[in-house]
Amino acid sequence: MSLIETDDAESGESISLHQRILSDIREKILSGAWAPGHRIPFEHELTAEYRCSRMTVNKALSQLAKAGLIERRRRSGSFVRQPQSQAAVLELHDIRIEVEALGLPYRYERLERLRRRSSAEDRALLGLAAAGPVLWLESLHFAGERPFALEQRLINLSAVAEAAEEEFLDIAPGPWLIGRVPWSEAEHRIRAMAADETVADALDIDPGAPCLVVERRTWSAEHPVTHVRFIYPAESHTLVARFTPSQG
Amino acid sequence: MSLIETDDAESGESISLHQRILSDIREKILSGAWAPGHRIPFEHELTAEYRCSRMTVNKALSQLAKAGLIERRRRSGSFVRQPQSQAAVLELHDIRIEVEALGLPYRYERLERLRRRSSAEDRALLGLAAAGPVLWLESLHFAGERPFALEQRLINLSAVAEAAEEEFLDIAPGPWLIGRVPWSEAEHRIRAMAADETVADALDIDPGAPCLVVERRTWSAEHPVTHVRFIYPAESHTLVARFTPSQG
DNA sequence: CGCTCCAATATGTATATACATAATCGCCAT
DNA sequence: ATGGCGATTATGTATATACATATTGGAGCG
Numbered sequence: 001m002s003l004i005e006t007d008d009a010e011s012g013e014s015i016s017l018h019q020r021i022l023s024d025i026r027e028k029i030l031s032g033a034w035a036p037g038h039r040i041p042f043e044h045e046l047t048a049e050y051r052c053s054r055m056t057v058n059k060a061l062s063q064l065a066k067a068g069l070i071e072r073r074r075r076s077g078s079f080v081r082q083p084q085s086q087a088a089v090l091e092l093h094d095i096r097i098e099v100e101a102l103g104l105p106y107r108y109e110r111l112e113r114l115r116r117r118s119s120a121e122d123r124a125l126l127g128l129a130a131a132g133p134v135l136w137l138e139s140l141h142f143a144g145e146r147p148f149a150l151e152q153r154l155i156n157l158s159a160v161a162e163a164a165e166e167e168f169l170d171i172a173p174g175p176w177l178i179g180r181v182p183w184s185e186a187e188h189r190i191r192a193m194a195a196d197e198t199v200a201d202a203l204d205i206d207p208g209a210p211c212l213v214v215e216r217r218t219w220s221a222e223h224p225v226t227h228v229r230f231i232y233p234a235e236s237h238t239l240v241a242r243f244t245p246s247q248g
Numbered sequence: 249m250s251l252i253e254t255d256d257a258e259s260g261e262s263i264s265l266h267q268r269i270l271s272d273i274r275e276k277i278l279s280g281a282w283a284p285g286h287r288i289p290f291e292h293e294l295t296a297e298y299r300c301s302r303m304t305v306n307k308a309l310s311q312l313a314k315a316g317l318i319e320r321r322r323r324s325g326s327f328v329r330q331p332q333s334q335a336a337v338l339e340l341h342d343i344r345i346e347v348e349a350l351g352l353p354y355r356y357e358r359l360e361r362l363r364r365r366s367s368a369e370d371r372a373l374l375g376l377a378a379a380g381p382v383l384w385l386e387s388l389h390f391a392g393e394r395p396f397a398l399e400q401r402l403i404n405l406s407a408v409a410e411a412a413e414e415e416f417l418d419i420a421p422g423p424w425l426i427g428r429v430p431w432s433e434a435e436h437r438i439r440a441m442a443a444d445e446t447v448a449d450a451l452d453i454d455p456g457a458p459c460l461v462v463e464r465r466t467w468s469a470e471h472p473v474t475h476v477r478f479i480y481p482a483e484s485h486t487l488v489a490r491f492t493p494s495q496g
Numbered sequence: 497c498g499c500t501c502c503a504a505t506a507t508g509t510a511t512a513t514a515c516a517t518a519a520t521c522g523c524c525a526t
Numbered sequence: 527a528t529g530g531c532g533a534t535t536a537t538g539t540a541t542a543t544a545c546a547t548a549t550t551g552g553a554g555c556g
Binding site: 264265266300301302303304307321322323324 | 508509510511512517518519520521
């Protein structure tokens with residue numbers, strides 16, 4: 001139990017009150033129950049509803065505002081903002097961070113791991129001139145219960161020999177590579193794609209449903225290191241890149 | 249000035265203390281002054297340094313932790329995490345240039361032009377607080393014979409009054425705006441979408457076909473200027489962003 | 497009628513305090 | 527030595543309070 005006894009019947013959870021307010025409101029917005037433009041209850045009303053102090057409510061609302069889900073206006077209240085789909089920032093390399101930024105529990109699952117000599121297609125993807133050993137990995141990233149992204153990755157074993165020893169069962173290839181291999185150059189390709197049967201199956205969506213595909217090739221000092229393809233269900237994901245010409 | 253007088257000589261800024269602590273620490277990390285693994289000062293030390301309460305420091309550190317810049321461990325302190333925040337900045341693209349880079353003849357066609365008072369939806373898209381006049385434009389960009397992209401644009405006439413005089417029959421809104429209105433901030437949202445009937449009709453593709461949607465909001469000195477949505481048929485377009493880590 | 501100015505109101509930021517929780521350090525007994 | 531256990535410590539979350547700030551709506555005046 002927490003500091004204060006909220007004498008809810010439904011509790012049993014050990015999450016903080018702050019987290020509960022946050023996810024309650026987020027759910028109302030994402031489910032569409034509170035449409036864009038809707039005024040969400042005032043802080044003092046939520047204070048009464050959750051029987052907590054204004055600071056706690058304020059912290060939750062401020063967080064939602066910073067996440068871009070709501071907009072706060074003095075003297076007027078807080079309002080649901082436009083986009084249904086939440087933001088994952090293009091700068092983030094790490095899907096775990098993207099998912100956790102959404103306030104959802106993250107889970108990683110390796111589907112397949114295959115060591116082989118590079119095919120012509122592999123070499124095209126990696127930008128390799130000569131044949132050599134590569135590692136093929138397929139994994140799923142979950143946000144809560146739902147698949148968040150399918151990852152298909154090639155690692156050039158000539159550049160990262162140690163990868164051959166790693167099973168990638170407990171750690172995703174992305175975080176593993178970072179820190180081990182400093183990258184000197186990267187290239188992103190972003191496009192839309194209809195889910196084929198394999199992808200639809202993995203992501204638990206309908207075949208033909210639109211997906212966002214982000215492919216990244218990375219080089220370390222002229223040597224191709226990895227090629228990775230992230231496939232996101234369209235409705236679950238929007239890339240956001242925000243920038244100012246001079247300073248952030 | 250704020251609630252407390254920090255009697256700094258360097259101030260003059262009206263930013264909150266919380267913001268200052270945040271950006272101070274962020275800067276130390278991003279500049280490399282505090283390397284990954286470095287233990288940043290304890291909350292009570294920062295409390296002394298900034299002459300503020302623990303809550304204020306705590307809020308700033310929690311925020312940095314949520315952003316993934318630092319890691320917090322009970323009884324041990326807070327530590328700098330992996331730095332690699334790579335900004336994948338997309339260029340503000342000019343469709344004419346994209347098309348001509350493909351070696352195809354470019355053509356522009358204005359479909360619709362409507363001056364109106366901003367609806368709630370318009371204000372949400374533009375990020376406007378108050379109502380005011382806006383200009384709605386729908387245009388098609390062709391590569392050779394085929395539609396290359398559908399453009400749907402809102403211009404905030406309170407910020408760019410001259411736009412009301414322009415018909416946009418011979419010049420696309422993008423090039424027109426550039427140079428006339430210096431932008432201070434921009435935000436890209438990229439996602440996949442299934443073409444609805446209107447879009448499918450305009451782009452001459454099948455309804456339900458996957459499309460790449462690029463939305464951009466632009467501000468000029470805090471004032472929302474324009475919101476534009478480019479819709480590309482999936483098979484015709486891939487965004488490419490190539491970059492090297494500038495530093496850190 | 498329209499303009500100014502003031503009070504009311506909701507959010508923004510900070511304070512001081514309290515207790516919970518997790519991890520570590522060191523003491524002590526076996 | 528060594529294994530357990532309590533004290534210490536840093537963070538986590540919540541409280542109540544205070545005052546700042548921006549904006550809206552209305553009263554009052556020319």
